[in-house]
Amino acid sequence: MSKSLESIVLLGTAYSGSTALGMALHSTKNKLTYVGELSRAPGLFEKYQLDNIVGTCSACQINEATCQIFNSSLFKRLKDKHPSEAHRYLLRHLKTKTIIDASKHAAWLRLLAEETSIDKIRVLITVKNPKYYVQSCLDREIDSAWLAANAWRDTYFDTLRTLNRLGVSYFVVRNEDFMQNRANIIHSIESFLGLQYKIQPQTKPIHAIGGNPAARLEEQGSKKIRESARRLSKRVFDLNPLKTNPTEQQKITYDTQVLFDTPGLSDMANLLGYNAKDLL
Numbered sequence: 570m571s572k573s574l575e576s577i578v579l580l581g582t583a584y585s586g587s588t589a590l591g592m593a594l595h596s597t598k599n600k601l602t603y604v605g606e607l608s609r610a611p612g613l614f615e616k617y618q619l620d621n622i623v624g625t626c627s628a629c630q631i632n633e634a635t636c637q638i639f640n641s642s643l644f645k646r647l648k649d650k651h652p653s654e655a656h657r658y659l660l661r662h663l664k665t666k667t668i669i670d671a672s673k674h675a676a677w678l679r680l681l682a683e684e685t686s687i688d689k690i691r692v693l694i695t696v697k698n699p700k701y702y703v704q705s706c707l708d709r710e711i712d713s714a715w716l717a718a719n720a721w722r723d724t725y726f727d728t729l730r731t732l733n734r735l736g737v738s739y740f741v742v743r744n745e746d747f748m749q750n751r752a753n754i755i756h757s758i759e760s761f762l763g764l765q766y767k768i769q770p771q772t773k774p775i776h777a778i779g780g781n782p783a784a785r786l787e788e789q790g791s792k793k794i795r796e797s798a799r800r801l802s803k804r805v806f807d808l809n810p811l812k813t814n815p816t817e818q819q820k821i822t823y824d825t826q827v828l829f830d831t832p833g834l835s836d837m838a839n840l841l842g843y844n845a846k847d848l849l
């Protein structure tokens with residue numbers, strides 16, 4: 570690994586598999602520490618206004634526990650820091666070599682690049698087939714298909730434009746490939762990052778801010794996840810009500826013609842590695 574690599578930043582839409590990927594990389598024991606969606610940390614959330622809801626440690630949220638790491642004392646120390654300072658603080662505080670930040674916003678990366686040399690940053694673009702992304706939004710009743718399709722295209726347009734403009738190295742992780750063959754994808758990412766492959770089973774919960782609770786099914790068990798979904802509001806605990814197993818394929822309930830009717834969406838999907846048949 571490059572000695573200077575400080576930050577691995579995950580960029581993409583919601584439901585693109587960033588939580589599962591971040592947790593899997595954390596578990597490789599390469600001194601990579603997944604911190605979750607840092608832009609949602611209390612203080613940074615209010616200051617930068619990139620997210621809809623403030624974040625808390627999802628492992629501790631499920632267990633109704635006070636987080637020993639991501640607690641009010643840490644958030645107090647982070648709140649006045651620029652994102653770059655927050656990363657450097659977390660590197661020292663968590664005694665790690667590299668932070669994995671799944672904030673996912675291109676705007677967050679632009680902030681980081683203001684005060685961190687780009688050779689200290691690598692980006693993993695996480696992407697879900699737009700067909701399944703739109704369905705995830707429809708399942709949660711948060712967007713119409715038309716709005717979700719536009720948001721998908723614009724997110725990746727902004728992501729690629731930002732990365733090319735800044736000159737940050739990146740690697741694209743399609744969620745469907747990751748779910749099908751995690752070990753191969755992790756291996757490819759480690760080659761990209763210049764890391765040794767040292768995967769070890771994760772025995773303790775991974776503390777991190779926010780993320781998709783479905784990615785914690787293996788860690789916490791489906792009973793606890795379902796209980797938490799009943800106890801917490803849909804807004805706070807963002808579990809897809811129609812899909813609680815992240816490996817099962819989503820049933821498409823809408824006319825996918827909307828994907829082809831969204832200007833530039835199929836070109837963007839093509840650029841990110843999808844074929845025409847993947848969108849049908």
Ligand SMILES: [Zn+2]
Pocket residue numbers: 626627628629635636637638639775776777
């Ligand atoms: Zn925690």
